Structures are given as structure tokens and as C-alpha cells.
Amino acid sequence: MVDTLQLLGGIGGVAVLLAGIVFVVKGKKAKDEPTSAVAIVNKKDKVVKSRPQEDEDLHVKVLFGSQTGTAESFANRFVKEAKEHGLKAKAVDLEEFEIDFIAQEKNLVFLVATYGEGEPTDNAVKFHEWILEGGHDVTGMSYSVFGLGNRQYEHFNAMGKLVDEKLQEFGGKRITPVGLGDDDGTLEDDFESWKDRLWTPLRLSCGLTAKQEAVKAAKTESKFKIVEHEGAEVKVVPENPESMEGHKLHYATVTAVRELHGEASGRSCMHIELDMDGYDIQYHTGDHLGIFAPNPAELVEKAGRLMKFDLDGVFSLELRDGTAAKKPHFPQPVTFRRALTSFVDLTMPVRKSLLKTLSEFATNQDEAKKLATYGSKEGKAAFEKDIAAAEKTILDILSDFPSIDLPKDLFFELCPRLPARFYSISSSSSLYASTIHITCSVVDYNKSSGQHYRGVCSGWLQDNLLQSSHANMKVPCYVRHSTFRLPENPSTPVVMVGPGTGLAPLRGFIQERRFQKDSGSTVGETVLYFGCQHRDKDYIYKEELLEACNEGTLSALHLAFSREKEKKVYVQDLIRENADDVWRLLQAGCHFYVCGAMKMAKDVKKAVTEIAATNGKMSGNEAEAFVHKMVEEGAYQQDAW
Structure with a gap:
């Protein structure tokens, strides 16, 4: 379920990424008032x-x-x-x-x-x-x-x-x-x-005839044109932009980091703590943190070579006419390096339409024909096999089809903006009002083509946290509010299901329930279903969960280790095994929370629906309506991807 800035601070060689350039120019004169026969009076203002x-x-x-x-x-x-x-x-x-x-x-x-x-x-x-x-x-x-x-x-x-x-x-x-x-x-x-x-x-x-003689498609042209600025007087812009994509940015200081997986895991999952003190920010338990991370330097260099960019050259994008959205992906003037590092998504898999467009610029006829086929309805199977399955990016296509002579301005229009990467906040805002915890699983795998892929944000965080000193590291981020919330009444029982990093927001919920309990509130039952592959490899936050059981915050902890036995066991299997207890809690008006992979979330909902049908003696339709009513009332919530 289902998106840019650079590292700040004292990490050598990285802080410079945020340093941009801006021209010393004369102030612009006021924009002319638009003219029109249509005007609206806002009576209030x-x-x-x-x-x-x-x-x-x-x-x-x-x-x-x-x-x-x-x-x-x-x-x-x-x-x-x-x-x-x-x-x-x-x-x-x-x-x-x-x-x-x-x-x-x-x-x-x-x-x-x-x-x-x-x-x-x-x-x-x-x-x-x-x-x-x-x-x-x-x-x-x-x-x-x-x-x-x-x-x-x-x-x-x-x-x-x-x-x-x-x-x-x-x-x-x-x-x-x-x-x-x-x-x-x-x-x-x-x-x-x-x-x-x-x-x-x-x-x-639109008042036209139903049909008209077909107009031959013109060659694709960018709505923007590149203006390169040679020899212009420039100065460094502030290192801390105030906003990104319309969001006010916060530069959180990393205060703690630790690896959550065991050495034998072969994978990495990091617990990261970020100090938000000094920023006017409020988050709620269950919210998300959006982080803007830069593209890897090697990808930026590759884009520079393929597109023949002078990476240290300065340019602006100017609108050609009035037919496009008037908002380039990045502030300008800017260097090509800065644009490719901070603002352009270089890793998104390509779509068929992009290949059709690129075919227009292939000077080799065989390459042009092949690209056009991939982008056609007839070429759907070939596209799925050769392009989609291999997760090809625009840089892969430019490498595989070297005759493509893509205009520089069109490259920036075809590439989407580099999005923020979102992480569920894994801390309680009541316990940690000025500190945000996140749980970051590092994306690292080989594509079907054999090409190695590493997550843009998780890889950046790993490089600068686990493999070097993180002293004074700043992370550009903002809080995105969520509807994933604990019940207002602490006495309401809750059932939480969160395998893997799906545990992240539920960890915050557990902390919140402990805070409520310590503050004198009557807290209802708190039940957690957690799953991972091996208890000695990827059982994250093990000590915290066991402590929560011992001190009474967690009423019950159900664990599914899917790779420890010949028959795989998942959280949905444990829910079915505990059908009587699950039904008792549902009857008591519990709130049910599911966080993690979409397939798991669907399997959990199916298990809950089956329990409603069997234990509640309902028909299939009645059981589905029962769960749907919980969803509509906010008593059944999921945060899935």
C-alpha cells in the first residue's frame, strides 16, 4: 500500500548533496492580472x-x-x-x-x-x-x-x-x-x-461532431524546455529547504539505532529513533513518517552517462505553452546532479506507454519496432515477460536500447518525482512526545534478471546508520496523519495482528496501553498475534514483547514461526486455532487491528469472517456483513501494503 532530499550534518561526502545553487537575479515584476469575462466575488473575503x-x-x-x-x-x-x-x-x-x-x-x-x-x-x-x-x-x-x-x-x-x-x-x-x-x-x-x-x-x-478525420500523432514533445545557464553567477541555497511536495519539512536528528535481526538472518531490520525537539510538530500513535532520501550516487552517474548530462551544469525548466501542469518536479535553477539526486525517481518500473514514447526516439529501426511492440496491445505478453517481470526502469531501457536519443527536457517530464518513503511510527506519542521511532526493513534482493536492487530509502539509512557513525545525522521528514487509531475508551479490548514489520505501529499501541494503565485508566485486554520466520533470526522486539507480557500490558502473545516446522504456520492459522477466544473478544466489542502485507491482511479477515460464521452461527453473507459493519464503525482497521 502504495513517491528526496539529502543527508545533512556531519557525514562526510553526503552533506554536500543538499547544497544546491541559485542564481543572483533581479526581482521579478508583479505578474499581470488575468483577464476574463468570468469573475467570482468571494463575499466572505x-x-x-x-x-x-x-x-x-x-x-x-x-x-x-x-x-x-x-x-x-x-x-x-x-x-x-x-x-x-x-x-x-x-x-x-x-x-x-x-x-x-x-x-x-x-x-x-x-x-x-x-x-x-x-x-x-x-x-x-x-x-x-x-x-x-x-x-x-x-x-x-x-x-x-x-x-x-x-x-x-x-x-x-x-x-x-x-x-x-x-x-x-x-x-x-x-x-x-x-x-x-x-x-x-x-x-x-x-x-x-x-x-x-x-x-x-x-x-x-464539446460541441463538435462525433467523429473527425484522424489527426496524425505528432512526435512527443516535452511541455517544458531546458535552459542551460553557462557562466552565470551562482550562490549556494540554504541547506534546509522549508518544504517538499507541499509539506513542511523537519530535519530530525538520529539519536539511536540498532539492528533487530539476528546475525544468522541474512537480512536487516533497523530500529531508528529520531529527535523532533525544536520543531512545531505533533504526531499521534499510529501515524506515518515520510522520509525524503536521495538516489544512490551510482544511479545518478549512470543517468548522466546515458543522457549525456553535464552533472555539474546548471539549468532551468521553462513551460513551452499553457497545456501542462505548471509545476516542475524540483526547484530551480539547479544542477543536473542535484535534480537527479533529490527530485527524480530513477527506480520506478516502466509502463507500456513509456516504451511507446521512447520508440519515437530510437534511431535504429529494429529497436524502434521492438519498443513499439512492447508498448502495444499486441505486445502485452512480451512486455510482461521481458519488461514487467524484470522490473525494468527507464535507465535499464536506455541501456538496452542505445539508439534512443531522448531529449533532455522530455527525460525530466517522463520521470516522476522522487517520492517520500513512508514508515509506520512505532512509538507512543504519549510516552515519546518529541521523539519518533520507526522500524525499517532494508529492501535488498536480486531481480528476476539477476540485477541487484536495494531500496532507495532503506539502503540510504542503512549505509549511513549501521555502516558509519550516525552522529549529527539529519533526516528530512514529515508526519502524515493516519486513521489507524486505538479506541478512545481504554477499557475497550483490542486484538492486534502484525507479523514482521507489521508490528511497528502495534508496538506504539502497546506502549500507549501501558501509558494508559500507568496513568490509572482501566485498560481492556490487549492481545497480540505476531509472526516471523525464525525465533532466533527475525523475532523483532522480542525482549519488549516478553516484558509487556510479564508486566501485564499484553494479556496474551501468540507467536507464529513459519519456517521452524515442516508445516508452515502463519498468524491467520493461530487466529483460527483460538477461534473461541477471538469470538469472545469480538462479542465484547473489541477493536481489531491488522498491519502488514496485503495477502496476510486478506487471509486474516477471511479467518475472522469464518469465526463469525462458525462461532456466531451466521450464514456466509451474515458473517461478511458482521465484519463489514466493524470496518464501517472503525472497529476493524488495517494498515496494509
């Missing part, structure tokens, strides 16, 4: 807002809500293809969309991803709040929605469904039924099918 004149000539605006860049890339593709259908379109970040003018819009296309457990992406939060306010009138506006989701999650495409439903409720006219893309299966195919159904009714909605 006595402000008159004008709709930009440039928007008057548009047929359609394409609004995107994106967390990792996929919806944004889909929006830019839609704008390009719209030209082939005789439509003038513009991509707009939902965060920058002037919601006051929505009733004046004629045709809107929404490409919105669902994040986490049915939540909006960060750039769609304000629009989501507007939707939930209700009572709006958009009569006269036509729209169509495509949602980006994953069927593995409980709230599949919740955001897309909500936007589609509410806009119709507000009086909007639906152009085509909502499209629901599944990133666990055929997201790009779903998008292509939805677009095929949309073009004709969209043209009619």
Missing part, C-alpha cells in the same frame, strides 16, 4: 477572482490527483492524445485547480488515484474536503472520471467512485461511466479502454 483568459479556448481540463506520478503521466498522455481527436486540453494539478470556478467549467476529466485505505492523494486533499462539504451546484458542467486503484485493497478506487458520485449529485452531467483502473492487474489496459469509450461522447459534449 471581499476578493474578486477572475478566470484566466487562456482557459476560455479550452475544450477540456484534465485534473489529476497523483501520489507517485502515475495519474499525472496519464493526464499528460490524455492531453497529447486529445489533439489527435481535435480537442484542446490542459492538464491541471488538483492542488492548483481553482475550485471557485468549477461551476463555470464546461468539460472536466478527472484522473484520481486512491491512496492507502480509501484516502485521497496529498495533492487532492483540499478537493476531497470540498467534495465532502456537499451542497455545491455544478449544473451545466460535464465530466468523466477515471480512478487509479488496486483491487487488493479494501476500499478499491474509493476516491474515483466518490468524485463520480458526488459530481452527479451536485448537478454535473456524466459523459461516460466511471472507469476503474486496477494497478494489481491491468491499469494501463483499463485506462486505454476507458479512453476509447470517452472520445466520441467527449467531442459531442
